[in-house]
Amino acid sequence: MEKIRRNERMSAMMKILADAPNRIFTLSYFCELFGAAKSTMSEDIDILRDVVKQFGLGELETVTGAAGGVRYRTVASKADAQAYIAELCQQLSGTSRVLPGGFLYSSDILSAPEAVRRMGEIIATEYYAAAPDFVLTMETKGIPVAMCTANALGVPLVIARRSSKVYEGSAVNINYVSGSTGHIETMSLSRRAVKEGQRTLIVDDFLKAGGTAKGMVELMHEFNIEVVGMAFVMETASPEKKRITDYKSLMVLDISDDDQPVATLKPADWLMA
Amino acid sequence: MEKIRRNERMSAMMKILADAPNRIFTLSYFCELFGAAKSTMSEDIDILRDVVKQFGLGELETVTGAAGGVRYRTVASKADAQAYIAELCQQLSGTSRVLPGGFLYSSDILSAPEAVRRMGEIIATEYYAAAPDFVLTMETKGIPVAMCTANALGVPLVIARRSSKVYEGSAVNINYVSGSTGHIETMSLSRRAVKEGQRTLIVDDFLKAGGTAKGMVELMHEFNIEVVGMAFVMETASPEKKRITDYKSLMVLDISDDDQPVATLKPADWLMA
Numbered sequence: 001m002e003k004i005r006r007n008e009r010m011s012a013m014m015k016i017l018a019d020a021p022n023r024i025f026t027l028s029y030f031c032e033l034f035g036a037a038k039s040t041m042s043e044d045i046d047i048l049r050d051v052v053k054q055f056g057l058g059e060l061e062t063v064t065g066a067a068g069g070v071r072y073r074t075v076a077s078k079a080d081a082q083a084y085i086a087e088l089c090q091q092l093s094g095t096s097r098v099l100p101g102g103f104l105y106s107s108d109i110l111s112a113p114e115a116v117r118r119m120g121e122i123i124a125t126e127y128y129a130a131a132p133d134f135v136l137t138m139e140t141k142g143i144p145v146a147m148c149t150a151n152a153l154g155v156p157l158v159i160a161r162r163s164s165k166v167y168e169g170s171a172v173n174i175n176y177v178s179g180s181t182g183h184i185e186t187m188s189l190s191r192r193a194v195k196e197g198q199r200t201l202i203v204d205d206f207l208k209a210g211g212t213a214k215g216m217v218e219l220m221h222e223f224n225i226e227v228v229g230m231a232f233v234m235e236t237a238s239p240e241k242k243r244i245t246d247y248k249s250l251m252v253l254d255i256s257d258d259d260q261p262v263a264t265l266k267p268a269d270w271l272m273a
Numbered sequence: 274m275e276k277i278r279r280n281e282r283m284s285a286m287m288k289i290l291a292d293a294p295n296r297i298f299t300l301s302y303f304c305e306l307f308g309a310a311k312s313t314m315s316e317d318i319d320i321l322r323d324v325v326k327q328f329g330l331g332e333l334e335t336v337t338g339a340a341g342g343v344r345y346r347t348v349a350s351k352a353d354a355q356a357y358i359a360e361l362c363q364q365l366s367g368t369s370r371v372l373p374g375g376f377l378y379s380s381d382i383l384s385a386p387e388a389v390r391r392m393g394e395i396i397a398t399e400y401y402a403a404a405p406d407f408v409l410t411m412e413t414k415g416i417p418v419a420m421c422t423a424n425a426l427g428v429p430l431v432i433a434r435r436s437s438k439v440y441e442g443s444a445v446n447i448n449y450v451s452g453s454t455g456h457i458e459t460m461s462l463s464r465r466a467v468k469e470g471q472r473t474l475i476v477d478d479f480l481k482a483g484g485t486a487k488g489m490v491e492l493m494h495e496f497n498i499e500v501v502g503m504a505f506v507m508e509t510a511s512p513e514k515k516r517i518t519d520y521k522s523l524m525v526l527d528i529s530d531d532d533q534p535v536a537t538l539k540p541a542d543w544l545m546a
Contacts, residue, residue, distance in 0.1 A: 007280035011321055012328045014284040015291055020387065033328075048284055055285045055306075103440040105465055111432055113424035114293065139413045140432065144420045151386035159384055159413065167376040167414075192378055 009034045009041075010048050017060065017072035022128070022154030026069040045070050056080055058121075073128060074121040074152040081122045082271060085250050088115065089265035092251070098261045104253060110205055110233065111144045119250060120148025122271075123203060123231045126248060127153065130228040132201035134158050134194065136220070138187065138212055142205035145233055149203045158200075160219060164188040172222050179209020179243055187215050189223070196224040207235040210243035217244065235268070282307045282314075283321050290333065290345035295401070295427030299342040318343050329353055331394075346401060347394040347425040354395045355544060358523050361388065362538035365524070371534045377526060383478050383506065384417045392523060393421025395544075396476060396504045399521060400426065403501040405474035407431050407467065409493070411460065411485055415478035418506055422476050431473075433492060437461040445495050452482020452516055460488045462496070469497040480508040483516035490517065508541070 013030060030041050049060040052072070059075040062068070076084075088109065097105045109115050123145070132153060137146035138160045150157040164171040168190035178185050194200075202216050213230060220227050230247035237254040250271065254264045286303060303314050322333040325345070332348040335341070349357075361382065370378045382388050396418070405426060410419035411433045423430040437444040441463035451458050467473075475489050486503060493500050503520035510527040523544065527537045 007283045007320060008324045008327075010280045010284040011287040011324045012330060014287045015325075015328075015330045018288055018291065019390070047280060051281045051284045052288075054281075055288075057285060057288045099440065099442045101439050103442075105440065105442050105463075107432070107441055107463060107466065108429065111420065111423075111430040113420065113427070113430065116420070117292070117424070140416070140434065143413070143416045144430065147384065147386065147389070147417045147420055150384075151390070154386070156381065157384040157386065157417065159380070161413065166374050167372065167378065168380055169372045169376075169378050190378075190380060193380065 004034050021074050021152050024069040024071045075125045076122045085267040092265045098263050102255050116144040116148045119145050121152050123149045124152030127201050127229050132228050133198040136200045136202050146203040158193045161188045176215030179211030199226045199228045202230040205233045207232040214243045277307050294347050294425050297342040297344045349395045349398045358540040365538045371536050375528050389417040389421045392418050394425050396422045397425030400474050400502050405501050406471040409473045409475050419476040431466045434461045449488030452484030472499045472501045475503040478506045480505040487516040
C-alpha cells in the first residue's frame with residue numbers, strides 16, 4: 001500500500017467521525033485503516049481537534065480509559081446558534097406565513113435538510129451531558145428535527161403515533177388532553193420500541209399549551225423511562241404557563257390578533273443569555 | 274492570521290462539503306475562507322477527490338462553467354451498497370420480527386440514524402442524474418429515509434399528509450384506493466409546499482400493491498409536477514404486479530404463510546446486478 005499522507009488521513013478521519021457523531025472510535029481503528037502508528041494518529045487527532053474548533057465545525061474529544069478513543073460532537077457555539085436562529089426568526093416573521101385561524105406555515109423549514117440539521121445540532125449541544133438513550137417525538141412535523149437531534153447525539157429516534165398500527169406490534173396507548181383544544185387525543189407507542197430504565201430526550205416542533213408534551217411524559221412513565229429533557233423548535237408566547245416545565249425552545253412565536261395578523265418570532269431567552 | 278496548512282484546509286473543506294451534499298461551492302469561497310490562492314485550493318481539491326474515492330466516502334466533483342466550483346456527492350459504490358443492504362436483510366429476516374397478521378416490525382431500522390443515512394445515500398446515488406427539485410414522501414414511517422435522501426440530493430423534503438391540517442394552509446386533497454385493503458384513503462398536500470413544473474423523487478418505506486404510491490403520482494399530476502423516480506426501502510414479493518412501474522426498492526420481503534411465519538428479506542435484483 002502506498003503511504004497515506006497526513007492531509008489524506010485527516011480529511012478521511014474528519015468525514016468518518018462526522019458521519020457518526022458521539023460515537024467513540026478507538027485509536028487502533030484509525031491506525032489499522034491508515035496503516036499508521038499510534039503516535040502519528042495522536043498527532044493527527046490533535047491537529048484535527050484544533051481545525052474543528054477554529055472553523056466552528058463542532059468538537060473533537062479524546063476519551064480516556066479502557067473504552068477510550070476519539071469522538072466527534074456537533075457542538076454549536078452560542079454565537080453561531082444565536083445567529084442562525086435569529087436568521088430563521090426573520091425568515092418566519094411577517095404576514096406572508098400567517099394562515100387563517102392564526103396559524104404559522106412552517107412545514108417547509110421543518111423539512112429543509114440544512115435547517116433541521118442546524119436546529120438538531122443546537123438542541124443536541126444542550127443535551128450531550130444529559131446522555132439520553134433515545135430521542136422521542138410525536139408524529140409528524142417534528143420528525144425531521146428529532147431525527148437530526150438523534151443523529152447528533154448518536155442515539156435512535158422513536159416515534160409515537162396518534163393511533164396504534166398493525167405493523168408496530170403490541171403497543172401502549174394513553175389518552176391525553178390537548179392543551180389548545182381541550183379534546184381528548186390518543187398517543188401510542190410500540191412495546192418493542194423502548195426498554196424499561198432508559199433515558200429519553202423529547203423533541204417536537206411546536207409547544208403551545210403543552211398537552212401533547214405532557215402526554216409524552218406520561219407515556220414515558222408507563223414504560224418506566226426517565227425524561228432527561230424536552231426541546232421544541234417553536235413555542236407560543238401565549239399561554240405563558242405551559243403544562244410542562246424544564247424545557248427549551250429555540251424560538252418564541254407571537255401572532256397579533258387583528259385584521260392583518262403579523263407573526264413575530266424571537267430567539268428564546270436562554271439562547272440569547 | 275496564522276497560515277493555514279494543507280491538512281487543516283482539507284479537513285475543514287471535507288466537513289463543509291459533506292454537510293451540504295450536491296451544493297456547488299465556488300473556489301473563491303474556499304480561497305477567502307482559508308486565505309489561499311486559487312492554484313493552492315485546486316491542488317487541495319485534487320487530493321481530496323482522491324481521498325474521498327480511496328476510502329469509499331462518496332464523490333467530489335469539479336463543476337466547470339460560470340456557476341462552477343466543487344461539490345460533494347454521497348455516491349455509494351455498488352459493492353458497499355450491496356454489502357450494507359445484505360446486512361440489513363439478515364438483521365430483518367427470521368421469526369422474531371414477524372407480527373400477528375403477517376406484518377414485519379421495522380420501525381426501529383426506519384428511524385435509526387445510521388441506517389436511514391446509508392439507505393438515503395444508496396437511493397440518492399441512483400437519482401442524482403434525474404435531478405429532482407424535491408423528495409416527496411407520505412407520512413409517517415418513510416420520513417427519516419426520505420429526509421436523508423433529500424439531504425444527500427441537496428433538495429427539500431415535502432411530506433404528504435393523511436388529512437389536511439390547519440397549519441398547512443389551503444391544500445389539495447385526493448382520494449385513492451389502498452392496494453392492500455381496497456379501502457378509500459385520503460392524501461393531502463399544502464399548496465404552498467410545491468411549485469408547478471417542478472420535478473420530484475418519491476421515497477417511501479414500503480411498497481405492497483402500490484395504491485399509496487399511485488396516489489402520490491396522481492397527487493403530483495394535480496400540481497403539474499413530474500415524477501422522475503420512485504424508491505422504496507422494502508417491497509413485498511407478493512403481489513408481484515404493482516400498480517406502479519419504474520421504481521426501485523432496496524429489499525424484497527417474503528413472509529411464509531404457516532403457523533410459524535418466517536420473514537425472508539433479500540436485496541432487490543437491480544442492486545445485485
